[in-house]
Structures are given as C-alpha cells and as structure tokens.
Amino acid sequence: MKCVIPGINLKVFGRAVHSLARIGDELYVEPSSAGVSFRTVNSSRSAFSSFVFAPGFFSYYDSGGQPKTTADTDEDCVRCKVAMKGCVNVFKNIASLEKSVDKCKLCLDDDEAKFIIQLSCKHGIIKTYNLCFIECETLQAVYDKSTCPHHFTSQSRLLSEVVVNFQLNQEEVTFHTAPDKITVRNYVEDEPDPAKAIHTELTLQADEFDEYLISEEVEITFCLKELRAVLGFTEPVNLPISAFFSEPGSPIIIIVENSPLFEANFVFATLSQGNNNNDRSTAANASMNKAAAKPSQKTATPSIETTRRISSFHSNILATTSSALQNGSSSARSNSPSTSKPLEKPLPTPGPSMPVRQKEVTPGPSLSQSRCDSFRQDSSSDNAISPRTGSPVPKKAKFIFQRCFNATFNPESIPGYGVVLASDSDEED
Known part of the structure; x- marks a missing residue:
C-alpha cells in the first residue's frame, strides 16, 4: 500500500489517530480498493x-493488490496492526x-514488515518514521444500524456542551430518551450516601436536534470516555453525530x-437494565444487598497486598512519630537547663540571672599559673568543684588536663639568663 495525504487533509487524519488512541492500544491497518x-x-x-x-x-492511492478481473483483488493486500503509541x-x-507539513506519505513494506510514515515538511525537511507491524486477520464488529428503531x-x-458538565472521573453516562426530550445524567452505581454523591442531570428538547426519531422511552448507559473520544474528533471539524440504538x-x-x-463508525456496549419498574426495583434491591455485603467481605478477608500496604503504612507512621518524639525531646532538652556535663557544652554567657564579679589582677604569677594552682588544689579531693562553673569536675577531666597541674615554664629561672653575649648594634643614621 502506498498513499499520499495532502497537507490540507493531514489535520483531519491526525485527529482521527488521536481519537482511535483514546479507545485502543493497537491500530489495525487494512487497505482495500474502496479505501x-x-x-x-x-x-x-x-x-x-x-x-x-x-x-x-x-x-x-495504491492499495497494493494485484490487478484481477474478479472481486478478489483485496485478498492480496496486507492486513496488519501496529502499536498505537508510535502513531500518536x-x-x-x-x-x-x-502549517509545517506539505504532505504525508503512508507505505506498508511487506518485505521488511514496517509501516512507514514520511512527513515532507517545509524548507526541504523530511521526517521518516519506521513502525514495525504484525500481520493479522481483519478486525470487524458485528452491528447493523438498520435494525435500530x-x-x-x-x-x-x-453534545460537547452537555459532556463538559460532568466530572473528569465520571465513568458512565445515562441517556433517558422519550418522544419529546432526552435526559442526560451521570450513572451512580449501588446508590451510595446521597449526601456524598454528585448528581448531574441535563435535559435536551427534541427541537434542539437535527433529526429526532424516538417512539418510546428507553434508558441506555454506556462509557463516557468513549463518547469524549468521539467528540474530540467531531468538534474541531464541526461534523454532526448520528446515534442509533434499540434497548x-x-x-x-x-x-x-x-x-x-x-466515514467513522463507533460501536459501544451498553449496560443491561430492566425495562419495567419491577425489574428496576429488583435490581436496586440486589445492588443494595450487594453494597451492604461488600464491607463485611472486605473486612473479613483482606487481600495480602492490602495487608502489606497497611503494615508498611503503619511502619511509616511509627517511624515518623518516633522521629518527631526524638526531635521534641531533643528540643526540650536544649530548652531546659543542664548542669550534668558542663565541660561538653559552651560556657553560659553572662546575663541578669548570673552576676559576674570583676576582680583586679595584681602583679605576681601569671594568670594561667594561678588558675592551674587553684585547679590542682581543688582536685585533691574526689568532690572537686570547678572554679568557673561551680559544678563538680569529673575524673575524666582530671586525667585529660593533667599537664595543666604542672608549673608554668619561666625563662628567668635558667642560669645565665641575664648575661649579654652580644650587645645591640648601633642604630643607622
């Protein structure tokens, strides 16, 4: 198969690919003499x-089939499927x-099993995409619109103005059709608490449609995601939508x-429901009983995966709580005054609650000598008190600061300290 899409039709083809991608994960390509x-x-x-x-x-356009006189021309065409993600x-x-692409060339290479997409852009730029495909049978749904009353x-x-009123996480939508109007509302399964569920309902009169041929009341429920895929293609190209249904x-x-x-055809499955009030009430009672039985079943036999998630969740909570308690205790300790280990913390700064006495230093031994003497004198007993903090000095501190107890070195005690061996030189003029 070989075909060329002009630039004016390329936008429509691209929207068609995006619409197909919102429904399935594989794209089936089937060329024939009719297209x-x-x-x-x-x-x-x-x-x-x-x-x-x-x-x-x-x-x-060339389908790739061998020219024959009979109607079996399409039998020689390649039927294949490719990954939808690559086409998107x-x-x-x-x-x-x-604006940027002049034409697009599509080609099915049967020898190399590749679906080739070539974009001829402006300024002579050519982009080529080689997508591997798998040969398959024809994909066709069984439906006939002529049988739908x-x-x-x-x-x-x-329809786009109707669909935009529903939430993005809404899965199904219900069309309640009557000879004079159509009521569109969101489908709520098992009827949960009315205070928590959101109900959306819109009414369209018969004169708002281009064609309206409905003879009796019918209620059909189908997936809203597929309807959004249809509208994603039809609204930009401004094309009408025709719907056929029976029951x-x-x-x-x-x-x-x-x-x-x-031409585009979309076939969606609908939800089976009773046509009379007795069937509806029976289905409602069954759904209510089913909804009532669900919590007990879930509580009685939780799945292994759920149990693992709950246990890991609790372990994370416990880890977070313990770290928070540790942070709180450490902050409490930092806020409270501590006097058990005065040597491992910085000295307290002078303040109103701790008066400082100023003492004049008289000539005599050095300051370090006096501090060491007082420290050595106080450390003679086991219950020595630090002269700076007023707290007991641990035994470990006595061993570490043992060198402080020795006398300070005095150079004047060395013999011959006052002998001058060489006099000072004269000052330069």
Whole structure:
C-alpha cells in the first residue's frame, strides 16, 4: 500500500489517530480498493472504532493488490496492526501539522514488515518514521444500524456542551430518551450516601436536534470516555453525530460521515437494565444487598497486598512519630537547663540571672599559673568543684588536663639568663 495525504487533509487524519488512541492500544491497518481503514478495539472488547478513508481523501492511492478481473483483488493486500503509541507520537502536535507539513506519505513494506510514515515538511525537511507491524486477520464488529428503531442526529457542539458538565472521573453516562426530550445524567452505581454523591442531570428538547426519531422511552448507559473520544474528533471539524440504538444491553452505534472523503463508525456496549419498574426495583434491591455485603467481605478477608500496604503504612507512621518524639525531646532538652556535663557544652554567657564579679589582677604569677594552682588544689579531693562553673569536675577531666597541674615554664629561672653575649648594634643614621 502506498498513499499520499495532502497537507490540507493531514489535520483531519491526525485527529482521527488521536481519537482511535483514546479507545485502543493497537491500530489495525487494512487497505482495500474502496479505501484504507484504520480500526481499534479496547482491551475489554466493549468499544470498537473504525475510520475508512476513501481514495478521494488522498492525492495518490495504491492499495497494493494485484490487478484481477474478479472481486478478489483485496485478498492480496496486507492486513496488519501496529502499536498505537508510535502513531500518536508521529502526529503529536496537531496544531502545527497543517502549517509545517506539505504532505504525508503512508507505505506498508511487506518485505521488511514496517509501516512507514514520511512527513515532507517545509524548507526541504523530511521526517521518516519506521513502525514495525504484525500481520493479522481483519478486525470487524458485528452491528447493523438498520435494525435500530431509535435514532437522533445532533451537532457535535451540542453534545460537547452537555459532556463538559460532568466530572473528569465520571465513568458512565445515562441517556433517558422519550418522544419529546432526552435526559442526560451521570450513572451512580449501588446508590451510595446521597449526601456524598454528585448528581448531574441535563435535559435536551427534541427541537434542539437535527433529526429526532424516538417512539418510546428507553434508558441506555454506556462509557463516557468513549463518547469524549468521539467528540474530540467531531468538534474541531464541526461534523454532526448520528446515534442509533434499540434497548438496554444492545450496542449503541455512532456514525460520523463526511461523504465522499471518509466515514467513522463507533460501536459501544451498553449496560443491561430492566425495562419495567419491577425489574428496576429488583435490581436496586440486589445492588443494595450487594453494597451492604461488600464491607463485611472486605473486612473479613483482606487481600495480602492490602495487608502489606497497611503494615508498611503503619511502619511509616511509627517511624515518623518516633522521629518527631526524638526531635521534641531533643528540643526540650536544649530548652531546659543542664548542669550534668558542663565541660561538653559552651560556657553560659553572662546575663541578669548570673552576676559576674570583676576582680583586679595584681602583679605576681601569671594568670594561667594561678588558675592551674587553684585547679590542682581543688582536685585533691574526689568532690572537686570547678572554679568557673561551680559544678563538680569529673575524673575524666582530671586525667585529660593533667599537664595543666604542672608549673608554668619561666625563662628567668635558667642560669645565665641575664648575661649579654652580644650587645645591640648601633642604630643607622
């Protein structure tokens, strides 16, 4: 397969890839004589999406099949799947595609098993992406819109204004259709505490739609994430949305068409619900009993992983608490006065609570000599008191400061200290 997308259509193709990426993780590529289709399905097989681009969408298109006279021309085409993440990275910046890219070339190389995307940018810059693919069978969902009795068509902007009112973490949405209106509300499972749950409800009249063919009341619930994927593609291109559905439990089919260039089909599974009040009340009672039984089951048999998380969480709390207690005790110790180890802490500074007596120093022995003498005199007994702090001096301090007890060296005691061996030289003029 070889095809070339002009720059004017490249923005639409990039949005289609992003819409497919919000549904599935793999992109199925299937070329044919009628065009090339890009399809995907989610992991739970509850949502299917397909984009079919006709040959008129491309400036050049070759499916790669051998020319034959029969209808078996498409049998020779390569059917493969590639990783969706790689395709999204190619068309990551959609806003700049139309301005910076002149054309895009798509090619399936069967010999090397690569899906080649080549972007011809301005100023002669060419970007080439080689994505490995795996050959596979055709991916197709079984659905028929002609069997759906209910149908409506609306502008994408109308549904976008409705969806924006729901929270981002909302998973399902319910469409309660009637012959004259549609009520859209968020789906709350098992009805928790009404004071904690957020209920959002909007009503759309029949005259707000382009086409409205609903003959009876029907309530369908499907995933809101897939609906946002549809609106993410249709709102920028300003295309209408057509929805076909029949009853709860049957799939809802959403079609976006821009004939004759391309067509997009979205098939979403719906939630099965009772059609009468008795079935609804039975389902509500069952859900309430189920919700009431859930706490006891979780409390009785917690999982191993949950137990490990709880134990590690408690250990972290204990570690944090112990460190906080240690910090608090250390701060308390620093704030309280301590006199047990006066030699390991700095001396207290003079202040109002500690008067300092000033004493004049008279000529005599040096100051260090007098301090050592007094210290040696006080250390003769085991209960020696430090003259500076007034606290008992430990025995370890006596051993460390043993040299302080010796007499201070006096150079005048050396014999011959006063003999002058060489007189001072005369001062220079």
